[in-house]
Amino acid sequence: xxxxxxxxxxxxxxxxxxxxxxxxxxxxxxxxxxxxxxxxxxxxxxxxxxxxxxxxxxxxxxxxxxxxxxxxxxxxxxxxxxxxxxxxxxxxxxxxxxxxxxxxxxxxxxxxxxxxxxxxxxxxxxxxxxxxxxxxxxxxxxxxxxxxxxxxxxxxxxxxxxxxxxxxxxxxxxxxxxxxxxxxxxxxxxxxxxxxxxxxxxxxxxxxxxxxxxxxxxxxxxxxxxxxxxxxxxxxxxxxxxxxxxxxxxxxxxxxxxxxxxxxxxxxxxxxxxxxxxxxxxxxxxxxxxxxxxxxxxxxxxxxxxxxxxxxxxxxxxxxxxxxxxxxxxxxxxxxxxxxxxxxxxxxxxxxxxxxxxxxxxxxxxxxxxxxxxxxxxxxxxxxxxxxxxxxxxxxxxxxx
Amino acid sequence: xxxxxxxxxxxxxxxxxxxxxxxxxxxxxxxxxxxxxxxxxxxxxxxxxxxxxxxxxxxxxxxxxxxxxxxxxxxxxxxxxxxxxxxxxxxxxxxxxxxxxxxxxxxxxxxxxxxxxxxxxxxxxxxxxxxxxxxxxxxxxxxxxxxxxxxxxxxxxxxxxxxxxxxxxxxxxxxxxxxxxxxxxxxxxxxxxxxxxxxxxxxxxxxxxxxxxxxxxxxxxxxxxxxxxxxxxxxxxxxxxxxxxxxxxxxxxxxxxxxxxxxxxxxxxxxxxxxxxxxxxxxxxxxxxxxxxxxxxxxxxxxxxxxxxxxxxxxxxxxxxxxxxxxxxxxxxxxxxxxxxxxxxxxxxxxxxxxxxxxxxxxxxxxxxxxxxxxxxxxxxxxxxxxxxxxxxxxxxxxxx
Numbered sequence: 001x002x003x004x005x006x007x008x009x010x011x012x013x014x015x016x017x018x019x020x021x022x023x024x025x026x027x028x029x030x031x032x033x034x035x036x037x038x039x040x041x042x043x044x045x046x047x048x049x050x051x052x053x054x055x056x057x058x059x060x061x062x063x064x065x066x067x068x069x070x071x072x073x074x075x076x077x078x079x080x081x082x083x084x085x086x087x088x089x090x091x092x093x094x095x096x097x098x099x100x101x102x103x104x105x106x107x108x109x110x111x112x113x114x115x116x117x118x119x120x121x122x123x124x125x126x127x128x129x130x131x132x133x134x135x136x137x138x139x140x141x142x143x144x145x146x147x148x149x150x151x152x153x154x155x156x157x158x159x160x161x162x163x164x165x166x167x168x169x170x171x172x173x174x175x176x177x178x179x180x181x182x183x184x185x186x187x188x189x190x191x192x193x194x195x196x197x198x199x200x201x202x203x204x205x206x207x208x209x210x211x212x213x214x215x216x217x218x219x220x221x222x223x224x225x226x227x228x229x230x231x232x233x234x235x236x237x238x239x240x241x242x243x244x245x246x247x248x249x250x251x252x253x254x255x256x257x258x259x260x261x262x263x264x265x266x267x268x269x270x271x272x273x274x275x276x277x278x279x280x281x282x283x284x285x286x287x288x289x290x291x292x293x294x295x296x297x298x299x300x301x302x303x304x305x306x307x308x309x310x311x312x313x314x315x316x317x318x319x320x321x322x323x324x325x326x327x328x329x330x331x332x333x334x335x336x337x338x339x340x341x342x343x344x345x346x347x348x349x350x351x352x353x354x355x356x357x358x359x360x361x362x363x364x365x366x367x368x369x370x371x372x373x374x375x376x377x378x379x380x381x382x383x384x385x386x387x388x389x390x391x392x393x394x395x396x397x398x399x400x401x
Numbered sequence: 402x403x404x405x406x407x408x409x410x411x412x413x414x415x416x417x418x419x420x421x422x423x424x425x426x427x428x429x430x431x432x433x434x435x436x437x438x439x440x441x442x443x444x445x446x447x448x449x450x451x452x453x454x455x456x457x458x459x460x461x462x463x464x465x466x467x468x469x470x471x472x473x474x475x476x477x478x479x480x481x482x483x484x485x486x487x488x489x490x491x492x493x494x495x496x497x498x499x500x501x502x503x504x505x506x507x508x509x510x511x512x513x514x515x516x517x518x519x520x521x522x523x524x525x526x527x528x529x530x531x532x533x534x535x536x537x538x539x540x541x542x543x544x545x546x547x548x549x550x551x552x553x554x555x556x557x558x559x560x561x562x563x564x565x566x567x568x569x570x571x572x573x574x575x576x577x578x579x580x581x582x583x584x585x586x587x588x589x590x591x592x593x594x595x596x597x598x599x600x601x602x603x604x605x606x607x608x609x610x611x612x613x614x615x616x617x618x619x620x621x622x623x624x625x626x627x628x629x630x631x632x633x634x635x636x637x638x639x640x641x642x643x644x645x646x647x648x649x650x651x652x653x654x655x656x657x658x659x660x661x662x663x664x665x666x667x668x669x670x671x672x673x674x675x676x677x678x679x680x681x682x683x684x685x686x687x688x689x690x691x692x693x694x695x696x697x698x699x700x701x702x703x704x705x706x707x708x709x710x711x712x713x714x715x716x717x718x719x720x721x722x723x724x725x726x727x728x729x730x731x732x733x734x735x736x737x738x739x740x741x742x743x744x745x746x747x748x749x750x751x752x753x754x755x756x757x758x759x760x761x762x763x764x765x766x767x768x769x770x771x772x773x774x775x776x777x778x779x780x781x782x783x784x785x786x787x788x789x790x791x792x793x794x795x796x797x798x799x800x801x802x
Contacts, residue, residue: 100786
């Protein structure tokens, strides 16, 4: 209760967005959500944390250093800030939506909190918009999601991006039967693309199979007599179907792709663009996830990382939306900043909103505020708060940034 | 990791919104946010929890049973789910925005978690849109907020509502000098409107001073020679100014009004409407709050409770927005549900999105999904998932709810 100046200490992984950033984020989330809802995906809203037991059904045992968790005071149960929303969606599909006919198409917007890779004890808040498609097995569903991811990126103004296709079943099939520790070690080495640590000729060769259709054809030969033959055939088919679907300018293959959550069972994909090394979109098929929630059903989905998408838009020179926002200079008597010096009730109704120009601008959908000060002060105010114009009398002047 | 069916256990106070409810909520939040941003309020996005120390600077010492709190594992500090967003806004204004010129106009959207009154250990998640106006003292700022609250309710489709005006300074002035325990006891009795427990003629009389302008005039006489004379004069002036401003059909006075947070120092108001006993909007002036964050500045604000607003809209018969959403019946071969039985790559690109009718509807901004099943199944699907129409061949038929 002391009045000492505060820095802005926030709990781990938390962040404020100031007006300019918050408005840009809201507009971007809206663009992506508008596309996915147009495609019939219905928005659900999920709590920011869940009992750890629910998250672990989807994600496997959580490493305590990866996830922010706390003891829920009323029940004594452990709740955690979600590092991923897919297990929550699975919970909702398996419980409150289980009596509705498939296919289930859901969309969500929210923030997940994850440890930054390579940095112990540092968490990052990731704003996402994502979708889940349950009840549509195989390539029909996979293609729907690939096309929707591409549409979402285009709606965000990106034209150049790659969709890296892989299949979680390839490595999964090659590792089946090995000891769990060995599986974990190799999976991690593959995720790091660390050929030296892999020490298995077939797995190491996979890491080099990146690029166009040729990479998959080569993989088909490499894996012909292995348990991964089926998964690589599936990858080739989806690649070809994506090209036929008009995504030829974007699709790439990556046979050793291992990034992403452990729940993936089939095709997986990541979208990349210049300006950020991380994936803008991550998704894939997880046909076994809903069974873990007592509701076996094929499912697939993807999530868009809005921070990475923002970086890619900036790198691509996508112009920021700059809506017109006007500071209207009002006579001193009507200034809200002077209101305190007037006798209350003296000029009832004379206030900043009563200016006819302000009302007229707002009536046309233009953001407007009244300002009782000099033109210079009004311009400084406009610059500080992201207003584009200052109006003095009837004259409207643009404000340079 | 077992597959036993889950109920939907959620941490205390948490709730999912299913598609229909989530879409309605999103649309309502958007209407209110669109109004306040049109008035120049800039959106900020704040984390769902804060260190308890920050919240307590604003709210006073938090009763542990009122607030969900937990030990942040990395720092050992106590974080809490916010019961109110105003202290967070104050933190942002006092730190990251302190160098920008006033007035500060901020808007926020988010969820707070509070204990339900009268029910121990039961928390409620309250979805809010709110605003804060800092740097505008006195009636100018108060009127701006009253008018904006009325505009927000109108934008949500409500025409009949009351704006109950009070002044936190009245009771504050009358209680000044009493022992803190006595103050707390009386404040609570006033909040409960429990005349018997008040045992003070002036305070008890306040509780009966509700209604139109006459109630304030009567209060002016009652409080003429008390320390509350200034606060009641301020209330009368704001009442008159609100009437002059065109809010005469809505404003009411309530001189004993004590609901709300302890930080209020001056005029306060609540909006009510038929269909819900709780306030749709709560707000007021808290000129001492920012000083507690090291940045003395007058401030006022309000928050709209979107759940209560939804109830009031329903009671007022405001029609739910029902956008057109179409299930398009596609030939069996193109059905996504059959895709798994086709040889992959056999019909590349033939999928649910490729139907020309689906593309045409989406091109016009109409939500559309392809469905590979009988007309009967399509209608059942439409009803289950909130689609309004089924399209068979070129024929579009409305679906009854």
